[in-house]
Amino acid sequence: MKLICQGADLSEAVLKVVKACAGKTTVPVLECIKLSAKNDILSLLATDTEISIEKVIKADVLEEGELCIPGRYFSDFINKISDVEITLTTSSRGLEIQYGEALSTMQVLPADDFPVIDVSISENSFSMSQKAFRELIAKSVFCCATDDSRPILKGCLFEVGKEEVVATALDGYRMAVCRQDILSTTKEERIILPARTLSEINKMIGGEDDELRIFLQKGMMMVEVDDTIMTSRLYTGEFVNREAIMPKTFTTVVKVKRDELEESIERAAILVRSDKNSLIIFDIKENAIGISSNSDIGGVSEVIRANIEGPDLKIAMNSKYILECVKAVGEDIVEMEFNSSVAPFVVHGEEREKSSYLILPVRANS
């Protein structure tokens, strides 16, 4: 392989694909970026076997070839020579990197060791505006599980219908169900996308009204944004039936100003932050919510005005879960719907359809 390219192009491409490199692993080639030079194109490809990212740049290819190079070292190094022309040449010592008057070398691994990545994923697809995708992710993915006790919960269920997509994420303590309009779909789908994949797509897009098309085929997905192609495995397995666990009727319904609720929970959370359950208590009665917490450090006791329909209720919960969900609602007014002090309750904004959160209460001893 021998080619000449612009440092700025190479640097930008390397920074994009290196995100798919595996961290510390026992398979060194997964920490590498695969370089392929052919037809005046240099392709850069990285994968950790769950996701892959590929980007091509223009290059003056004097000799075709391919190889694998340690991803993070190469990325950091190229980033420091982004303002000059770079010549890459394979030699017996590895990859020679020539820039200005300097000549550096990096060890390489054979391209044959690199996993085969099939980017021809095109059988089905659906599309939505980048803005709608960004909002869907912001409101759902934080509820995905982060531990490995039930790996499938590290993914987010996308139910793609004719006009909208419903995203469901849960971690065993709370569940998000969010909806956004889609622009088009080739057929209805039910797929589980890894939370990490969704976050990486989020970083690739700009959030404008541009279209984002997600292609699907044989348990894989693919998106292409600005000449960068990302693929990802989909998760397979039984996902929770959201309809079955989301309650439909409620006895006590509370409407409250979001900023007041959020600030009050934040204060109550401070004094219980070292406790395992970070427990706070809502005492709902007489058109107000009493918000309290208690620990060895002290106790908070606040009252905020609220509009309440139905019987009084006292319910305990993990302050972290309720706070994240209230913040995600984002609207001026938050609605909370309860059935009893031991039944899951629901938090949503004015449009219940757009994003609803189901939260499990904690049985308080007091």
Add this chain to the structure above:
Amino acid sequence: MKLICQGADLSEAVLKVVKACAGKTTVPVLECIKLSAKNDILSLLATDTEISIEKVIKADVLEEGELCIPGRYFSDFINKISDVEITLTTSSRGLEIQYGEALSTMQVLPADDFPVIDVSISENSFSMSQKAFRELIAKSVFCCATDDSRPILKGCLFEVGKEEVVATALDGYRMAVCRQDILSTTKEERIILPARTLSEINKMIGGEDDELRIFLQKGMMMVEVDDTIMTSRLYTGEFVNREAIMPKTFTTVVKVKRDELEESIERAAILVRSDKNSLIIFDIKENAIGISSNSDIGGVSEVIRANIEGPDLKIAMNSKYILECVKAVGEDIVEMEFNSSVAPFVVHGEEREKSSYLILPVRANS
């Protein structure tokens, strides 16, 4: 104790003094802020026994008194109610914090348990512009030791003369010797200030031309900036004699553009960053410096133009130490002075007096 104060005042004061609270400790009172209310003044004081920070604010004191309250909890909590009037009252349940319609409580410890801090430190003093102090710290403190193998090296020696102060910091591998003018001094001093103390003073000052006066008495120092008083223990013990270890004559003298040198070292450092010594080699000859590094990952080999006087020299060093010192010099041209490949060498800018760095080479096996 009972008092009324403004949330904004209390919040600002708490954020300043909490920096002196100890982290996790076996002496809970050191994690506390001591509150003392007297004569329409609320004083907040924290100490980890090395440094202390005190700030007073105006308050409507209805009942005098003092107590200790968990510093970080109190700080985070007050920070969330900075826009309202706050009433603090001691009760049998601890400290009652009233704000708006809310009433929260925090556990307290008796004020008697808090260490006695003597802030009447005034016997001697010297002063310099805040800007000069800021520059002195930026150029020297990074060379202080960070481990506890020789605790005194976690401090920085200040030699206060009639017209200037000389700061010396070293960690066993490199030494900084920096000078700045002073505005006045009551007498010549030789004190060792903890690096942490210097960094905290740095955060208190603005960097303008205002005067910073450092008071000294009985092994302690004190500064006062904007109604915030900070005291610190001084270190005592034998400090290195900088004159004795700083070489005075050199055989090979190199002048080089700082940005070229810095960038080249940065690139060479990337490929050896996982190695214990992060070794890079300077090959000084023919009006150029060959900068190279080698590891399992690969090798860098660059040449930068330089003005050289004296014999050729090849010398190996830790890339982290040379890079930090070259960056600290900051000027357009860096001068490096060598005697041999095993002798310490010196790095400085155009004004050698302002800041000089002594660096130990590494014996390379190759």
